[in-house]
Amino acid sequence: xxxxxxxxAILMGLVTYPSRAIPLLAPxxxxxxxxxxxxxxxxxxxxxxxIAAAQIFVNQAADGRGPSxxxxxxxxxxxxxxxxxxxxxxxxxxxxxxxxIVAGARAxxxxxx
Numbered sequence: 001x002x003x004x005x006x007x008x009a010i011l012m013g014l015v016t017y018p019s020r021a022i023p024l025l026a027p028x029x030x031x032x033x034x035x036x037x038x039x040x041x042x043x044x045x046x047x048x049x050x051i052a053a054a055q056i057f058v059n060q061a062a063d064g065r066g067p068s069x070x071x072x073x074x075x076x077x078x079x080x081x082x083x084x085x086x087x088x089x090x091x092x093x094x095x096x097x098x099x100x101i102v103a104g105a106r107a108x109x110x111x112x113x
Contacts, residue, residue, distance in 0.1 A: 019043050045091070053078075073111040077101040 022040060023029045032040075056074045058067045080101060081094035088094075105111040 016044065016047065073102060073105040 019040060030037075056078060057070060077098035081098040084097050085091055085094035102111065
């Protein structure tokens with residue numbers, strides 16, 4: 001187990017804390033316009049989605065030359081997740097479906113781990 005990412009996780013927690021703490025620290029936060037509340041509510045998922053996309057679509061090249069574009073079963077999982085979230089308005093369901101697709105493909109030997 002490596003501990004190299006612990007510092008990054010702590011740094012990201014500190015960087016994202018202000019946007020998560022606004023409702024707790026700002027009086028009258030609930031009186032903001034609905035558009036602003038929606039924006040602030042979606043900042044966290046947008047950041048997580050961008051990090052996930054970078055991990056899914058770009059992988060380290062097998063020959064060690066650096067990052068390379070990757071196409072695999074993960075693309076299908078992301079597409080199913082996006083469609084199910086748009087259809088059912090349920091992020092948890094989308095994530096569960098995506099995880100099941102990738103886990104099933106890996107268990108059947110259709111995708112690399």
